[in-house]
Amino acid sequence: MSGGARRGPHPGCRDCQTRDLAICAALPFEYTRDLEDVAGEIRVPAGTTLVHEGAPRREVYTLTHGMLRRVRLLPDGRRLVASFLMPGDFIGFSGAPLYRHTIEAITDSELCVFSMQDMRRLCTRHPELESGMLAQACTELDATRASLMLLARLGPAERLAGFLVDMAERQHRRGGCVDHVDLPMTRADIADHLGLTIETVSRSFTKLRAAQAVAFDDPRRIDLVDLAALRAAAGL
Amino acid sequence: MSGGARRGPHPGCRDCQTRDLAICAALPFEYTRDLEDVAGEIRVPAGTTLVHEGAPRREVYTLTHGMLRRVRLLPDGRRLVASFLMPGDFIGFSGAPLYRHTIEAITDSELCVFSMQDMRRLCTRHPELESGMLAQACTELDATRASLMLLARLGPAERLAGFLVDMAERQHRRGGCVDHVDLPMTRADIADHLGLTIETVSRSFTKLRAAQAVAFDDPRRIDLVDLAALRAAAGL
DNA sequence: CGTCCGTTTGATCTGTGTCAATCGCTGTGG
DNA sequence: CCACAGCGATTGACACAGATCAAACGGACG
Numbered sequence: 143m144s145g146g147a148r149r150g151p152h153p154g155c156r157d158c159q160t161r162d163l164a165i166c167a168a169l170p171f172e173y174t175r176d177l178e179d180v181a182g183e184i185r186v187p188a189g190t191t192l193v194h195e196g197a198p199r200r201e202v203y204t205l206t207h208g209m210l211r212r213v214r215l216l217p218d219g220r221r222l223v224a225s226f227l228m229p230g231d232f233i234g235f236s237g238a239p240l241y242r243h244t245i246e247a248i249t250d251s252e253l254c255v256f257s258m259q260d261m262r263r264l265c266t267r268h269p270e271l272e273s274g275m276l277a278q279a280c281t282e283l284d285a286t287r288a289s290l291m292l293l294a295r296l297g298p299a300e301r302l303a304g305f306l307v308d309m310a311e312r313q314h315r316r317g318g319c320v321d322h323v324d325l326p327m328t329r330a331d332i333a334d335h336l337g338l339t340i341e342t343v344s345r346s347f348t349k350l351r352a353a354q355a356v357a358f359d360d361p362r363r364i365d366l367v368d369l370a371a372l373r374a375a376a377g378l
Numbered sequence: 379m380s381g382g383a384r385r386g387p388h389p390g391c392r393d394c395q396t397r398d399l400a401i402c403a404a405l406p407f408e409y410t411r412d413l414e415d416v417a418g419e420i421r422v423p424a425g426t427t428l429v430h431e432g433a434p435r436r437e438v439y440t441l442t443h444g445m446l447r448r449v450r451l452l453p454d455g456r457r458l459v460a461s462f463l464m465p466g467d468f469i470g471f472s473g474a475p476l477y478r479h480t481i482e483a484i485t486d487s488e489l490c491v492f493s494m495q496d497m498r499r500l501c502t503r504h505p506e507l508e509s510g511m512l513a514q515a516c517t518e519l520d521a522t523r524a525s526l527m528l529l530a531r532l533g534p535a536e537r538l539a540g541f542l543v544d545m546a547e548r549q550h551r552r553g554g555c556v557d558h559v560d561l562p563m564t565r566a567d568i569a570d571h572l573g574l575t576i577e578t579v580s581r582s583f584t585k586l587r588a589a590q591a592v593a594f595d596d597p598r599r600i601d602l603v604d605l606a607a608l609r610a611a612a613g614l
Numbered sequence: 615c616g617t618c619c620g621t622t623t624g625a626t627c628t629g630t631g632t633c634a635a636t637c638g639c640t641g642t643g644g
Numbered sequence: 645c646c647a648c649a650g651c652g653a654t655t656g657a658c659a660c661a662g663a664t665c666a667a668a669c670g671g672a673c674g
Contacts, residue, residue, distance in 0.1 A: 216613045220531045224523050237517040242524075269505045272512060279515045281473040286522045287460050288478075293529035294573030295456045298662075329621065337530030339663060344622055361621060377452045534630075565653065575631060580654050597653060615674100622669070631661085637654075644647080 146190030152181035152254060160206045163230025163316065166254075168274020169264075176267070180260035186210075186247040192233075195244040201255050202234025208251025209326050212243045213334075223335040225286075226327065228312055234258070235279045249326050291377065293337050301336040302346040304376030306356065310366055322365045329361070382426030388417035388490060396442045399466025399552065402490075404510020405500075412503070416496035422446075422483040429469075431480040437491050438470025444487025445562050448479040449570075459571035461522075462563065464548055470494070471515045485562050527613065529573050537572040538582040540612030542592065546602055558601045565597070 155161055155174045166177055184203070186192050192203070195214060210227040224243055227233065233253075236242060256264075265272040285308075292304050310323045318324070325332070329340045336343065347364075350356045355372050357365040366372060391397055391410045402413055420439070422428050428439070431450060446463040460479055463469065469489075472478060492500075501508040521544075528540045546559045554560070561568070565576045572579065583600075586592045591608050593601040602608060 214527055216527075216531065220613075222527045222530050224526050235516050235519050237513060237520055242520060265509065266505070269502070269508065272505065272508055273501065276508060276512045276515060277473060279512060279519060280471050283471050283515060283519050283522065284473055284478060286519065286526070290460050290522070290525060290529065291450055291452075291458045293526065294458050294570075295452065328619095334530075340621080341623085341664080342662060345662090348622075377456075564651095576653080577632085577655085578630060581630090584654075617674085618672085620669105620671090622667105624667080625665085627662105627664070629661095629663090630659105632659075633657085635654105635656080638652090640649100640651085642647100642649080644645105 146187045147192060148185045149255070150183045150185070152178055152183050154178055158206060160204070160229045164204045164206075165232050165271065165274050165278050166204065168277075169268055169271050173268060176264060180256055180264065182255040184253045184255050186251045186253070188247050188249050188251075190247055192245040192247065192251075192253070193241050193243075195241055197241050199234075199236065199239060199241050199258070201257055202232065202261055203253040203255055205229050205231050205233065206252045206254060209248040210245050210251055211248055211327065211331055211335075212245055214243050221334045222337075223327075223331050225289075226309070226331075226335070229316055232275070232278055232282075234261075235275075235282055248331070296377065298336070298338055298342050299346040299349045300375045300377070301338065302332075302343065302350065303355065303372040304378070305332065305336060306350075306364060306366060307369070307372050307376055307378065310369075320366070321369065322363060325362045325364060382423045383428060384421045385491070386419045386421070388414055388419050390414055394442065396440070396465045400440045400442075401468050401507065401510050401514050402440065404513075405504055405507050409504060412500060416492055416500065418491040420489045420491050422487045422489070424483050424485050424487075426483055428481040428483065428487075428489070429477050429479075431477050433477050435470075435472065435475060435477050435494070437493055438468070438497055439489040439491055441465050441467050441469065442488045442490060445484040446481050446487055447484055447563065447567055447571075448481050450479050457570045458573075459563075459567050461525075462545070462567075462571070465552055468511070468514055468518075470497075471511075471518055484567070532613065534572070534574050534578050535582040535585045536611045536613070537574065538568075538579065538586060539591065539608040540614070541568065541572060542586075542600060542602060543605070543608050543612055543614065546605075556602070557605065558599060561598045561600060 155166060155178055161167055169177060184192070186208070192210065205227050206229055212224040212227065214222045214224060226248070233245065265275070292301050296304065306323055309325070310320055313323060314320045329343050333340045333343045347356070347361070351358070353371070355368045355375070357367050391402060391414055397403055405413060420428070422444070428446065441463050442465055448460040448463065450458045450460060462484070469481065501511070528537050532540065542559055545561070546556055549559060550556045565579050569576045569579045583592070587594070589607070591604045591611070593603050
């Protein structure tokens with residue numbers, strides 16, 4: 143599946159729920175207009191592709207609604223889900239001229255689009271924006287480095303615990319409740335994110351459940367019963 | 379081992395070999411003085427620690443000579459070497475108020491130091507510098523994301539191949555020869571970087587040697603005989 | 615009601631970790 | 645000068661965690 147993405151005019155920042163989470167917040171409110179002038183809107187239906195690995199990188203995005211996955215494939219079919227993107231996340235921190243990852247919608251999603259050219263112009267005009275982008279890039283770097291420990295040195299259940307805590311905290315920042323997580327992605331996505339197989343992910347869920355650390359009926363809505371235990375298991 | 383680091387006055391950017399690799403290059407040459415005014419120099423002997431995980435983050439650094447490792451430890455002793463740092467690399471892309479990693483010298487090393495306060499001031503005065511830092515942060519993010527694939531989905535020999543290619547390319551950019559790599563770190567460091575054990579790292583070296591992809595007598599100086607094969611093995 | 619897809623659970627197999635021994639180099643002290 | 649201790653790297657034997665193969669379950673949807 144690909145295509146599917148529909149472009150439209152930007153709806154305006156006025157009642158954007160996501161603004162204060164995104165780099166847009168770095169721009170003082172009185173300059174909001176400058177952003178709106180160059181922004182567009184994209185809607186990406188669930189299961190379709192926003193950008194393809196290897197395609198020239200001409201635009202950057204801020205996710206406003208929905209969830210995306212950042213995917214890399216090896217020739218033999220092995221798959222990595224480098225990250226899951228949530229509202230407020232910026233897509234475009236890269237030095238490469240081509241996209242290094244395919245980005246696919248897990249749920250119906252909406253994004254603000256900017257051409258890189260426009261964004262560069264905006265940054266030179268408003269240094270606060272560039273400095274906000276640097277700060278956000280640093281935060282993303284922190285998060286990515288944390289995943290390294292997860293993948294390199296933690297066991298399956300520990301990886302899953304770390305993943306759940308991370309997702310919970312990110313959803314919390316977006317107004318969710320700390321003690322449960324919504325997982326719109328499949329077990330396969332989680333497996334490819336944690337460097338495991340679906341079977342091992344599933345077994346790790348049952349293990350955490352047996353340890354009274356989590357509880358769930360719907361496999362996509364997990365209650366974090368013992369957050370402290372999960373954090374400890376993940377080495378946090 | 380810790381302490382050991384000696385501070386001194388900055389020697390000046392005039393004949394710095396590393397300048398064009400580092401963020402310093404983002405500052406037009408005529409403003410070099412502004413950098414020198416606030417910079418200091420630190421020498422860190424091999425085996426000693428530059429910064430401790432958990433300590434307050436007050437300074438940022440640019441490595442000018444030597445090699446460092448960025449380390450994270452779990453309570454039970456498991457260790458991750460998140461990255462190896464080479465001349466020109468910047469230390470300080472993080473949003474956290476505390477260091478997330480301990481940084482230790484593998485060989486005798488020298489760095490330029492800046493207080494974060496001074497660096498912030500410099501950035502507001504010279505937006506080109508901030509934009510250069512953003513670019514470098516993006517590059518580091520690209521590299522870190524590449525490690526994710528390595529750790530999540532590649533087998534031991536593939537990880538090692540990817541590591542060797544990466545090190546070779548970075549040394550090449552610093553004036554080295556593409557077809558061999560210097561590895562001043564131990565097998566344990568490599569293992570903790572690749573999420574393996576020393577034994578598996580060693581076996582992977584012999585495997586790559588048997589496959590005619592590399593050759594070496596000294597285990598710390600590796601000839602990359604078949605660079606194409608190494609790149610292919612790493613999924614590049 | 616039946617099919618399909620995602621998830622869970624079970625049985626087996628394999629690759630990597632673990633444990634252990636050896637080799638080679640370096641530096642030290644007799 | 646040589647013997648020896650210590651450390652890093654390599655190699656071998658074995659065990660076990662997680663992958664693979666296979667089957668069953670449950671909800672969504674036609």
